[in-house]
Amino acid sequence: MVKEIEINKTDKFTQYLEHLEAGKRLQEDWINHGIDCVDLYFEDIDSDWLETWGYDDDEPGNIEKLTTFLESDDVVAVKVRERLQDKSLDEIIAGLEYCLSQLKEEDRIFAAKDFLVGDVVVSGRGNASGNGDINEVELLELAEDLMDKLREILG
Template structure:
């Protein structure tokens, strides 16, 4: 059953990549055909100051990231266990990665993504029951924040 789920996940990833590649090729073709005016096909307000203000909304108005950061430094039992598990790794990096996982990850894959983040690059025993319990608790907390 797990192999079937992984296969479907890979198929979805390949389809998304193929779609992104097709879009990039179309943009490149339009650029070669129309020059810099191709931007007007893709951006409604190409003549405004969108480049100067790019990313301001994401940084300033990311309530989920703020909630995750506040939670990770709190005295909550789950937050304490997460900090103990992190060791020398950056709490801020974990918060950013958790927010990204939550935003772009599939609902069914979130537990796996969070578990992998907690395991870190060393990929300590991913089947560790304690790590899985911590990941489940953390996913529960993240679900509360995103409501």
């Protein structure tokens, strides 16, 4: 069945004219004011809006959530801290953000495992541990538990 949609050409043309007029005003402001024309269109352009982009005032951001989790007494958080005791909290968070940036779930888990082993360099300094008694199965389980926790915390 074909659904017929009535298109009012006058409305579309009127909308087009409004957009065209707005574009002309912007061009005119650019010619008259130069880069300062931005102030005409955006209020408080010099504030910290870029640093706080995406953060709600009511809800903590991902970094705060990760920090709270890593500092908690959660079993997974304790194991991660023990495993990465030579890394700072910022380095651990950067590593976790890298792991979470992987597109596929299995890639995230293996990136987390590699990070827990110390094979992933995030902050520019190498940190591969020469620990020969690494239990691959336990590390993979910890990586899976960690990714599950992060998915639960970050949504």
